[in-house]
Amino acid sequence: MSKVVDNKHIFSFRSSGLKSFLINGSTSNKIDPNGDDIEIGLDKTLTNRLITVLRMKSGSVIELFDDEVRCTAVINIINRQLFVAISPKTIRNIDPLMPEVNLHFGLLKTRESNESVLESCTLFGVCNIFPILSDKSQGEWNTKKDRYMNVLTAAMEQSKQYKMPSIHEPKTFNDWSRSFKHTATSTNMFCDFDEQSIPISQVPIHPQNQINILVGPEGDFTNREKHKILSLGFNRTMLSSISVLRSTEAIKLALGFVRCVR
Missing domain, CATH: 3.40.1280.10 (SPOUT methyltransferase, trefoil knot domain)
Structure with missing residues (x-):
């Protein structure tokens, strides 16, 4: 996976159900932080936004999140279909904010x-x-x-x-x-x-x-x-x-x- 730079320079996008996608896309029901990259496809709305609106290219680094986890991902565009490769090492839980x-x-x-x-x-x-x-x-x-x-x-x-x-x-x-x-x-x-x-x-x-x-x-x-x-x-x-x-x-x-x- 490409080296990830400071994420303050990376676009972030909400991807509902991201955690379940990561689990289903991995080789087991438990994500191995030392395992290989996980590749998942993104929904059509987000894909259109990234390709058509923001005109992102293969190799671009983005950040994805849902209600439970966040992670960095590298874009791979094949025939207008967008996939992202995610290293388990970048997956982080979203913790409650304190104070409430x-x-x-x-x-x-x-x-x-x-x-x-x-x-x-x-x-x-x-x-x-x-x-x-x-x-x-x-x-x-x-x-x-x-x-x-x-x-x-x-x-x-x-x-x-x-x-x-x-x-x-x-x-x-x-x-x-x-x-x-x-x-x-x-x-x-x-x-x-x-x-x-x-x-x-x-x-x-x-x-x-x-x-x-x-x-x-x-x-x-x-x-x-x-x-x-x-x-x-x-x-x-x-x-x-x-x-x-x-x-x-x-x-x-x-x-x-x-x-x-x-």
Whole structure:
């Protein structure tokens, strides 16, 4: 197999069922890390994308991943059929991200804004996404799940962050507040520009603890909703001492900070 360079210069592609393909393509039910290269074929959609859109040639190195494993592969194109050779030595499990980060956010007005949130969640390794229909939420949730899956997949391929967030169905604020479970070890941050807010830099982040980040919709939560949020164990957290941020900006800043702290 060709020598693999630093994978930050290699295109990554999601290939559903990759692990089973690797097992079925190997000589045994257990992949031997010291064995020969495994050759598998890719599905028509990915093949068309690699050959027709990206115009990749035989010998190009790519990275493939699914929900369980990732690996590097060398392309071999024969009569418009695309195969890849994978060395068992490059196969790696995709481990859970720690700490576990969950985003709870008031549904935004436009599809583009909500998709921007999903993209940010993927880039920064959010585990669960909980959209909330608050009193001031005026947006509509796209019921076409394929569209959102495409957004998540594109973000994963671009960022090489291979854990896909779980997107939960939107709940009304009352239903969400009843279902939210506060634990003694979780860190619950309510991003709110308020004089009583604690700067995010002072929030203790423990790698083994669950982190819940809550961001309001355009127009913010109502006073009634804020009172309920605080009663659930959320602490007001300030992201900027000089600016009131838009929801999409607040989400990016909060997630970026959390993932920078080890």
